[in-house]
Amino acid sequence: MLFEVESKFKKKISISNEHWKHTSQIKHPEVSGLKDEIKQTLISPIEIKRSNSDRNVYLYYSKHKSNFLCVVIRHLNGNGFIITAYITSKIKKGDTLWKQ
Numbered sequence: 001m002l003f004e005v006e007s008k009f010k011k012k013i014s015i016s017n018e019h020w021k022h023t024s025q026i027k028h029p030e031v032s033g034l035k036d037e038i039k040q041t042l043i044s045p046i047e048i049k050r051s052n053s054d055r056n057v058y059l060y061y062s063k064h065k066s067n068f069l070c071v072v073i074r075h076l077n078g079n080g081f082i083i084t085a086y087i088t089s090k091i092k093k094g095d096t097l098w099k100q
Helices: 017-027 035-043
Strands: 003-006 012-015 047-050 057-064 067-076 079-088 095-099
Touching: 003 035, 012 017, 017 079, 035 057, 035 067, 035 079, 057 079
Parallel strands: 012 079
Antiparallel strands: 003 012, 047 057, 047 095, 057 067, 067 079
């Protein structure tokens, strides 16, 4: 396990070393140095959205320079895990579950 944090919704969110390596080196290398920012986004986001395509998937957002860091989480059995993380210029449409 690379890390586990308690999210804004009091869920224990984790990511394995292997999954982090895949996310940060292959899928979204722009987040490779942002481990601490990803943890902070889960703890203290500016906005949390529910995915339009999967009711168990949540998008946690924080500011990152002039863009946003989006951390995509699947909630499962009271906890959750990181699906991916990426930098984006806008917050996706969908149900806003929490906003700062």
